[in-house]
Amino acid sequence: MVGENKLDKKIKELALREGADFYGVADLAPANNFIQDQGGDEVASYPLAISLGIRIMDSIVDQLPHRNEKAVAVNYRYHGYNIINKRLDLLASRLSSQIQREGFRALPLPASERYDDERICAVLSHKLAAHLAGHGWIGKSCLLITPKAGPRVRWITILTDAPLKVTGSMMNEHCGDCTECVDICPVSAFTGTPFHMDDPREVRYNARKCEKYLEDGEEWSVCGLCVYVCPHGRKKKDKRRLP
Structure with a gap:
């Protein structure tokens, strides 16, 4: 078994070597009640979370204003979603095996698998874990x-x-008065209300509207306009908007 400092270094280096663009460790205590309510006692029994992220290629996201073209939509669904999720699942599995070999518990959670059909959510919010690890804020x-x-x-x-x-703590939000994601949503799924951990998701977001919008489209339909339009992700030189 390696010591704490060596273990930190070993896990982080393995994550980055295997393709992670973002690596962080979160203390889950501030969100324990929320985590227990969503995922149950076993999920809430773990004190820490390793949060891993892989960046979607800008060349794919920047095509989303033309998402009604099948080639654009299929490429976004495949390389911007399915393949990256598979890479994340393999990455989490490898890191979890390494942690187990060191003598500790590790529970990898799927990158994109629904746990609760009624609430349309996973067993734990990856975004919340990333927020607690200091990667960013929930917009x-x-x-x-x-x-x-x-x-x-x-x-x-x-x-x-x-x-x-x-590795970090919850980052203050930097959305300010910006409402580009709210304004661009084709089904007005967002209320524009800033994130507060104690508020239910419905205060900010109607997941049913998103789901129905995609169900009513073609089999290959995608949206992702909120991902595309956010000024914090768009390159400064990219001044494009939807035609």
Whole structure:
């Protein structure tokens, strides 16, 4: 078994070597009640979470204003979603196996698998874990907004009791008066209300509206306009908007 400092270094280096663009460790205590309510006692029993992110390619996201073209939509769904989720799942599995070999518990959670059909949610919010790890803040779109890439990141979480050093704390939001994600949503799914951990998601976001919008489209339909339009992810030189 390696010591705490060596373990931190070993896990982080493995994560970055295996393709993570973002690595952080979160103390889950501030959100324990929320986590227990959503995921149950077993999920809430872990004190820490490793938050891993892979950035979506700008060349794919920047095509989303033309998402009604099948080639654009299919590429976004495949390379911007499915493939990155598979990479995240493999990454979390490898790191979890390493943590177990060191003598600690590790529970990798799927990158994108629904746990509760009624609430349309996973067993734990990857965005919340990323927020607690200091990667960014939760914006008016309910997406995790990073200073470096805006919301153009997919996330995964490993729950663990390994003695890892917490890397950060919740970042203050920097959306200000911006409502671009709220304004661009084709079904007005966002209320524009800033994130507060104690508020239910419905205060900010109607997940049913998003789901129905995609169900009513073609089999290959995508949206992602809130990912595209966020100024924190768009390059400054990119002044494009929807035609």
